[in-house]
Amino acid sequence: MSARAPVAPDGATALGASEFDAAMAALGPWEGSPRLAAAVSGGADSLALALLADRWARDRGGSVLCLIVDHGLRAESALEAEQVRAWLAARGIEAAVLLAQAGEERGSIQERARRLRHRLLMERCIAAGIAHLLLAHHRDDQAETVLMRMVRGSGVRGLAGIAPASLAPGSAGRVRLLRPLLVQPKARLRATLEAMGQSWVEDPSNRDLRHERVRWRRLMPLLASGGVEPGRLASAALRLAEERRALDRAVASWLALSAASSPYGHVTVRMEGFAALDRPIAEAALARLLGAVGGAPYPPRSDSLCDLAEALRRSPPRLTRTLAGCVLRLERGLLQVTREPSAVLHSCGAQAGLLLWDGRFELRLTGPQAPLDGVAVARLGRDGLAEARRLLKGWGLRPPQAPARQLETLPALWGRARLVEVPHLPRLFGGKAVASVAWAPRQPLTG
Numbered sequence: 001m002s003a004r005a006p007v008a009p010d011g012a013t014a015l016g017a018s019e020f021d022a023a024m025a026a027l028g029p030w031e032g033s034p035r036l037a038a039a040v041s042g043g044a045d046s047l048a049l050a051l052l053a054d055r056w057a058r059d060r061g062g063s064v065l066c067l068i069v070d071h072g073l074r075a076e077s078a079l080e081a082e083q084v085r086a087w088l089a090a091r092g093i094e095a096a097v098l099l100a101q102a103g104e105e106r107g108s109i110q111e112r113a114r115r116l117r118h119r120l121l122m123e124r125c126i127a128a129g130i131a132h133l134l135l136a137h138h139r140d141d142q143a144e145t146v147l148m149r150m151v152r153g154s155g156v157r158g159l160a161g162i163a164p165a166s167l168a169p170g171s172a173g174r175v176r177l178l179r180p181l182l183v184q185p186k187a188r189l190r191a192t193l194e195a196m197g198q199s200w201v202e203d204p205s206n207r208d209l210r211h212e213r214v215r216w217r218r219l220m221p222l223l224a225s226g227g228v229e230p231g232r233l234a235s236a237a238l239r240l241a242e243e244r245r246a247l248d249r250a251v252a253s254w255l256a257l258s259a260a261s262s263p264y265g266h267v268t269v270r271m272e273g274f275a276a277l278d279r280p281i282a283e284a285a286l287a288r289l290l291g292a293v294g295g296a297p298y299p300p301r302s303d304s305l306c307d308l309a310e311a312l313r314r315s316p317p318r319l320t321r322t323l324a325g326c327v328l329r330l331e332r333g334l335l336q337v338t339r340e341p342s343a344v345l346h347s348c349g350a351q352a353g354l355l356l357w358d359g360r361f362e363l364r365l366t367g368p369q370a371p372l373d374g375v376a377v378a379r380l381g382r383d384g385l386a387e388a389r390r391l392l393k394g395w396g397l398r399p400p401q402a403p404a405r406q407l408e409t410l411p412a413l414w415g416r417a418r419l420v421e422v423p424h425l426p427r428l429f430g431g432k433a434v435a436s437v438a439w440a441p442r443q444p445l446t447g
Helices: 017-026 044-059 077-090 109-128 139-151 186-196 212-225 230-258 279-294 302-313 381-395
Strands: 035-039 063-070 094-099 132-134 165-167 176-178 259-261 267-270 318-323 326-331 334-339 353-357 361-365 375-379 411-415 418-421 435-439
Touching: 017 044, 035 044, 035 109, 044 063, 044 077, 044 186, 063 077, 063 109, 077 094, 094 109, 109 353, 139 186, 139 212, 139 230, 230 259, 230 267, 230 279, 267 279, 279 302, 279 326, 279 334, 302 318, 375 381, 381 411, 381 418
Parallel strands: 035 063, 035 132, 063 094, 132 176
Antiparallel strands: 165 176, 259 267, 267 334, 318 326, 326 334, 353 361, 361 435, 375 411, 411 418
């Protein structure tokens, strides 16, 4: 474990209570006795947030639940998580350690860890009835994000950077993500901990040059010497955020008129007006469709979106593409967007309570836990769909009105390679179903 004694950065001043109060007020309005959650890694940023938020909530008759995710990626991570919990407990702050169990998700280590962390945080907030999750992103994070997106050719949405407030993807609108420190330099957060006499944990991955963000962090002093400094980048992001909000309104308006979604998680779009859309709106609409159906937390690369938008603008009689875990099929002016079966890798043990599955579906499994032991939640698949159709026919029930390729991607409960239940088809096996389901994608279609 690499806990360090706090050392005040040169020239940095601690963040005062009045400044934090103003930042929180800007994220309001707030209910009486607010109940908050805060994601705490143990680093200086999130620990400063936890201590500041605890004081703010107590002053208003509320409280903070600090959520510490242990990814288990390093041998010492469990000890660090326990140390952070103990630091918070010593200050009378409630904290819980969430253990991340890696599944079969694709992507880099950091990307997989981010998805797991988000899932665990959402599940805990929803289970606890907490509507506000605080995150410790700061001005330096914002500047790095803008630079990374700039070199990728991002448009207005990407260059607007990190939003100070947004509905949490995958929470069906029940959790807000709030970043009250977004305009503060990292140095001030460290100075805040020094003033409070609080140590923090240094994560060695923050110095690992294999990670893109770390490489940009190393370049920041050189860029700042040429005038490209974090404050200016963050200010530019704020201005572009206004443009992003206008773009989002235009996208939501077009999709509300043109797109029809299914509880099975696919979307059909009438495309006659697509060619007339301004390119940024067209590409943002496609990104929204892919995010909703594919369940990915981030949109595909700009060049991929641009290529897809141009192909659809030509209004071919037929077109089939795969992108971002989705299959897009255009025929006779209708675009059908379905989940790509081979991209569904999410499999996990069935646990009583709420489960956000594959970034698309919200499952609620009713207890007691004993009947769920040895049961896994995984995609229905081709064999499962064939079995479900056989059972439906035996019950004299009509099959679901959805493409077979989409039905294959639905969540199902499996026990010893045997189909136990399909939450979308509660009457399939007779008796009382143990799971209910709702389509609640990480990226809402029109939210």
